[in-house]
């Protein structure tokens with residue numbers, strides 16, 4: 331027997347017992363006039379209507395009318411009524427109890443409606459607050475199903491976009507029983523919200539143009555709420571796309587400015603190694619140096635030309651990233667695999683540093699493999715470069731809301747608070763490093779450009795003398 335039936339049966343038994351109790355008390359023990367009995371019965375009926383609903387109140391009203399007539403209206407013990415006035419009393423009792431039950435049921439329904447309304451409003455508020463926080467389309471699209479599933483408690487939510495036939499899902503279950511062509515047909519043909527079995531299908535639009543479909547499974551939504559959710563999702567996607575459009579426009583202008591800046595910086599940075607090479611070469615040509623000195627001058631030329639070479643290729647890469655000439659191929663990549671490949675490609679960094687990796691299984695990000703490996707490798711190399719041999723380096727990753735945070739932590743020299751934002755600028759090297767460890771000051775600038783192109787972010791927290799933690803945040807992929 332299911333629990334609903336058990337509850338109904340229990341309620342019926344309790345209602346009948348309460349009626350029998352009142353009749354028994356007034357008939358056998360406490361002798362009062364019939365009006366008092368009628369009021370006591372009316373009170374029971376009102377309580378039933380308010381607590382359990384009209385069904386119980388009506389049936390018990392009829393039964394109470396019969397008991398009232400049989401036990402309390404003269405002649406007692408028969409259904410006959412001697413005095414015509416008592417007919418009127420009986421009729422008034424029945425009518426009052428039914429009208430009062432209905433009023434009380436209506437109040438109950440209105441209270442339930444108001445509560446449901448309030449819940450739906452809270453739900454809409456939660457969804458809009460979460461969705462309007464994100465300005466990046468990539469992050470927003472992964473956030474939409476998660477936000478709707480979180481607010482509605484749906485078993486599964488699927489977002490389908492006509493543009494690129496993209497699918498995003500969230501919830502405890504997966505929606506896998508609807509084929510892409512069917513989704514496409516639904517997105518194009520639905521003019522309003524539709525309920526199909528367990529699914530609420532909500533079309534998404536920009537103006538009148540269909541843009542996709544939202545499917546919410548195993549949850550009851552009023553058509554108005556479903557429409558409102560569709561509206562919020564459509565508007566937040568439009569908003570993020572518009573913001574990215576504006577940002578792209580500004581980026582074109584910015585890239586022109588950067589090109590000029592880049593030329594200035596390169597000229598400036600190239601001058602130092604060129605001056606050293608020129609000086610060494612001039613001294614060698616003068617042929618007045620000892621064999622030992624000439625070896626040193628040659629090694630200066632060798633080192634400085636390596637540095638020049640590195641500078642030029644990194645500057646070229648940076649320029650390409652600035653002007654968005656690089657093609658990135660975003661796909662769902664497992665973080666553990668990314669880190670393993672990055673460690674392989676810069677294995678020297680681990681020769682003098684015990685390295686630990688703490689990454690949950692099957693944590694995935696939306697990324698371009700090659701570029702992101704480069705970022706992790708750069709952070710790992712920096713961790714090794716800027717800390718004493720033997721100190722540990724830890725690579726870790728964790729899911730944070732709709733994103734994944736990948737961190738590289740070292741126990742090295744650390745970075746002064748005043749320089750923590752500057753080290754991401756091209757050619758900037760912390761004051762403590764400018765004379766020591768070799769480098770170009772371009773690694774972090776390139777890493778940041780790559781991470782931004784992924785719709786992510788890169789940050790550092792550090793304490794001089796204790797170490798640094800670089801954290802890359804990227805959109806999570808299911």
Ligand code: ADP
Nearest residue numbers: 712713716753759760763769770771772773774
């Ligand atoms: P490079 O290492 O070639 O100088 P980067 O752009 O990678 O260039 O780094 C810029 C500067 O940031 C470095 O010169 C260094 O001063 C500082 N830095 C980067 N990573 C670390 C780290 N893990 N610990 C301390 N300082 C760091």
